[in-house]
Structures are given as C-alpha cells and as structure tokens.
Amino acid sequence: MLLAFRFALASERVSGTAIEANEFPQLSQELGVWAVPRIVVDGEPRWDGAVPEPEFLRRVLS
Amino acid sequence: MALLRAEEEAKVREWFAELERPVELLVAIGPEETPRTGAGDVDFGAEMVRVCEGLAELGEGVTCRIEQEPEGFPRFPAVSIRPDGRDAGVRYDGLPWGYELGSLVGAIVEAGREEPTLRPDSLAALEQLDRDLALEVFVTPT
Numbered sequence: 001m002l003l004a005f006r007f008a009l010a011s012e013r014v015s016g017t018a019i020e021a022n023e024f025p026q027l028s029q030e031l032g033v034w035a036v037p038r039i040v041v042d043g044e045p046r047w048d049g050a051v052p053e054p055e056f057l058r059r060v061l062s
Numbered sequence: 063m064a065l066l067r068a069e070e071e072a073k074v075r076e077w078f079a080e081l082e083r084p085v086e087l088l089v090a091i092g093p094e095e096t097p098r099t100g101a102g103d104v105d106f107g108a109e110m111v112r113v114c115e116g117l118a119e120l121g122e123g124v125t126c127r128i129e130q131e132p133e134g135f136p137r138f139p140a141v142s143i144r145p146d147g148r149d150a151g152v153r154y155d156g157l158p159w160g161y162e163l164g165s166l167v168g169a170i171v172e173a174g175r176e177e178p179t180l181r182p183d184s185l186a187a188l189e190q191l192d193r194d195l196a197l198e199v200f201v202t203p204t
Binding site: 001002004005006007008009010011012013014015016017018019020021022023024025026027028031033036037038039040041042043053054057060061 | 181185
C-alpha cells in the first residue's frame with residue numbers, strides 16, 4: 001500500500017488510493033476483489049499481492 | 063478505547079516529531095455504502111473522525127479537518143493525506159482500522175518527508191510519465 005502512496009507523493013501525475021474492500025462491497029465485486037492487496041491501475045484490475053518496488057514500477061507502467 | 067497501545071503511541075509520536083513539513087488530514091464524511099456482512103455495527107464516519115483526530119494529537123505537524131461531502135471524494139468516509147495542506151493524490155477510502163491503521167500512519171510519515179523515498183530509477187521513470195496514472199489498492203483490516 002505504501003508504495004502506491006510513495007509513487008503519488010513523488011509525481012503530480014500519479015494518485016494513490018487505498019480502498020477498504022469490506023466497506024465498499026459493490027465496487028469490490030465489480031473489480032473482482034477476492035484477495036488483497038488487489039492492485040488496480042487506471043480502473044483495470046492488474047494483480048494481487050505485494051511486490052518489490054522495481055516490479056511494482058514495471059507492472060504499473062506496462 | 064485507545065487508538066494505539068502505549069508503546070505504539072510512543073513510536074508514532076517519535077515519527078511524527080521528525081516530520082519535515084506539516085501534514086493535513088482532510089476527512090470527508092458523507093453517505094456510506096452498506097458494508098459487507100460481518101463488518102459489524104460500526105459508525106464508520108464517526109470512527110474515521112476519531113482515528114484522524116487521535117492521530118493529529120500525536121504530533122504538532124499533523125492536523126485534522128473534517129468536511130461534509132467535499133468535491134473529489136467518490137466514497138465516504140475517506141481521508142486525504144495532504145503534505146503542506148496540498149492535495150497530492152494520496153487518499154484512504156474507508157476506515158483504516160486494525161492492521162491498516164499502520165498504512166495511514168505510514169502515509170503521514172511519507173507525506174511529511176520533503177524528498178521522495180523511491181529508488182532513483184523509479185523517480186526517473188515517473189519523471190518521464192506523459193499521462194496521469196491512478197493507482198488503487200484494495201485492502202482489508204486483517
């Protein structure tokens with residue numbers, strides 16, 4: 001979670017939002033959140049689970 | 063009920079004392095979605111206010127402001143973590159309780175740093191960004 005925040009703090013082009021899945025079940029269901037952390041980039045579900053910073057960078061930019 | 067155990071509170075006070083710039087917590091309150099069964103009988107908005115006001119008491123550099131349905135917040139409750147009171151695109155939607163309270167504390171500590179803490183190659187890649195990038199991370203309290 002902190003990586004998304006750190007990316008947002010490092011660039012005005014990036015926003016980082018944590019979303020508590022249980023409190024927003026409709027959105028979670030729409031995005032197929034069955035495991036956490038689930039990472040969504042520009043509204044598109046991308047992967048589940050924490051990854052190191054270089055891999056996080058590669059995945060969000062790919 | 064206390065927000066943090068005594069030893070946790072002491073550590074957070076230490077971290078907040080080292081903030082290099084002020085951090086504002088803008089708490090957005092408004093209509094809430096019905097949470098998933100099992101979330102319990104919790105007033106999430108009131109609890110969000112209690113959490114953020116409680117954290118603001120742990121450091122002079124941390125302040126808390128509460129607004130009803132401010133613009134730019136699609137879900138409630140939520141908190142925007144703002145270095146120097148500026149919207150830097152860092153937000154937590156929902157109540158950061160349990161383990162996730164640490165994520166909010168971490169966000170405050172990061173927002174309180176003058177310089178980014180990413181690796182140089184990450185910073186270089188972000189400098190080359192020619193479009194906006196919205197990162198959302200779904201979490202649960204446990």
